[in-house]
Amino acid sequence: EDQVTQSPEALRLQEGESSSLNCSYTVSGLRGLFWYRQDPGKGPEFLFTLYSAGEEKEKERLKATLTKKESFLHITAPKPEDSATYLCAVLTSGGSYIPTFGRGTSLIVHP
Amino acid sequence: GAGVSQSPSNKVTEKGKDVELRCDPISGHTALYWYRQSLGQGLEFLIYFQGNSAPDKSGLPSDRFSAERTGGSVSTLTIQRTQQEDSAVYLCASSLVNRGGNQPQHFGDGTRLSIL
Numbered sequence: 001e002d003q004v005t006q007s008p009e010a011l012r013l014q015e016g017e018s019s020s021l022n023c024s025y026t027v028s029g030l031r032g033l034f035w036y037r038q039d040p041g042k043g044p045e046f047l048f049t050l051y052s053a054g055e056e057k058e059k060e061r062l063k064a065t066l067t068k069k070e071s072f073l074h075i076t077a078p079k080p081e082d083s084a085t086y087l088c089a090v091l092t093s094g095g096s097y098i099p100t101f102g103r104g105t106s107l108i109v110h111p
Numbered sequence: 112g113a114g115v116s117q118s119p120s121n122k123v124t125e126k127g128k129d130v131e132l133r134c135d136p137i138s139g140h141t142a143l144y145w146y147r148q149s150l151g152q153g154l155e156f157l158i159y160f161q162g163n164s165a166p167d168k169s170g171l172p173s174d175r176f177s178a179e180r181t182g183g184s185v186s187t188l189t190i191q192r193t194q195q196e197d198s199a200v201y202l203c204a205s206s207l208v209n210r211g212g213n214q215p216q217h218f219g220d221g222t223r224l225s226i227l
Binding site: 031043044046099104 | 115142144152153154156159161167202204206208211212213214215216217218219220221
C-alpha cells in the first residue's frame, strides 16, 4: 500500500530561522511528487512538481528536493507570511490518477 | 487565467435535507476530483472524473453521495438526507491529463458545509 508521511506535524520558527519539512514515501514507483501550500479557509495551492531523484525546484524562499525515498521542502529565512500548512502528494506508477496525500506540516513563523 | 471555482462557498442546512455542491474546473482540464476535508484532518478522496465518466468512485462514503459531470466541464456533488457527520469542507480539483499521467492538481477554495 502506498504511504506518504510528513514530518514534523507542526513546526514553529522565528522569522529568519531556516528549516526543512520532510515528506517520505513508500510507493511502488514514482510518477510525480507534488508540494502544496494551504492557508486557512482556502484550497491547497500548487507549488512544485518533482519527477526524479536529484531534481530540485525553487520559488522565492522555498526549495524542494527529491531522493528515491523522500522529499524535502527547505524554507530559507522564512517570513510570517510563509505560515501555512504544507502538503505533499505522490502519484505512483500503478496507473492510478489519484494522488496519495500526506497529512501535512503546519508551519507558524513568528515575527 | 481563471482557476477552479466552487459554489456556494458556505452552506448551512438542516439534517435530512439534500444539498448540491458545484465545481467549475479550469478550462481544458479533463480530470476532475472531489475531496472532503474535516477540521484538522487530511484530504479524503471521494471521486475522480475523466471527461464525463467516473472511473474511480471508491471514496464515496455512502450511497447518499453521488456526483456527475456534464459536457466535460461542470461537476455537481449531491448529498442526500444529510447527516451531521457530513459537515466538512468539500474541495474540488482539476488537472490536465498527459501521456505521463503526472500533472498537478489545481484546487478550488471549497464549500464549507455545516449540518445543523
